[in-house]
Amino acid sequence: MVAPGQTPGYLQVQPTPTARVNECFLNVQEQVEAEGGQMLCGWQIWEWPNVLVEAEFHAVWFSLDGRLVDVTPKQEGEGRILFVGDPSLAYAGLAKDNVRLAIRDDLLIRHFIRVSEEIVKVMNRGERAGTYGYVSIPAHEIEPLMDARSLLGRSIAEGRREKSPCLCGSGGRYKYCHGRDFPW
Template sequence: MEIVPPNITEEVKDFCSEISTGPLVYLSIQKEKYSLLDECFPNVQKKIEQDGGNILYGWKIWMIPNLFIEAEFHSIWESEQGDWIDITPNRSGENKILFLHDKNNGYNDKQVNNIRKNLSNNRLIDDYILINNALYHFTNYGENSFQRVRTFEDIDADILEWIYEWKESLEELIEIGNGPGCSCPCGSGLKYKKCHAKELRKMAAAIVKKFNADIRNK
């Protein structure tokens, strides 16, 4: 376990302090032969069954400097000697993670939404955060929050397709450094902010409102 150096950016410190007062550390990823990609909770439970120790909950932190920071709910393994180790490989192939311990949160088989923050004045990133929140609330309403695999039919499938299409489009625009004044991905030739921006914000906000209420009432 490597304590995060004092020169870590104030943006990261401020973001993490809003989530948890736990320690922020760099951890090496030391996957086991049975470790599944991005499946931290079952991975750690199997590790405990074989080698003892404990499960620790917290948040995996990453950022695009000056643009965007994100926290994903995550679990790591604590050995009986007190060593903290991440045993879960990730899709990016990184061999270390920035981990924020959060002793006040646990896991009850329900999906947990990521925490995201725009670090810039780029409204595209606000829209990207909104569409990701819409995706979370739409795919986790009712019993879906306990399901690893979900199926959607008819109008629900159409809504999900719309969410994914805009999520991917906004990702591509942000990755190449665009802002809301860029050409709209729909191909109209108009600027995004003059074309689909208002519709996207209205639709995504409506999805969050409707299905967030459904989650709370289940």
């Protein structure tokens, strides 16, 4: 359970003029200073149909007149988001990993979720924890992970399954090709 007792609902995205993508906490703080109201933390929910559901730690604005508004612009320009509030969550300066649930049982999806979690771990390791927004990671640590996620993401997007021929073109099934050597 992501947020017991809270019901997911759609919120309008109404970015303020100075708001930036991926900076929801700063954006909401600025909006509260300018217009009053308060910050509500919770989860923004994305669905990759038939593949997985992903919940991303997110902050929205609760206006003085009782509206919940997402003041953070979206990469893809979406006009609304699915959001579930969780008042027990508060932003403490640490990037919180997304929660991901597979919609069906397939090795490609399980590996995609594992490697996505590993990427966040590497980005949060040691003194990098607490850095919000910009992080610098040695290429040899992050590149194999990004390559694996890219291979898996493209495979799933093409409709491949764990028994399909591996995307690398070897002719073998993913399960016995790149899937067998998957180290994470």
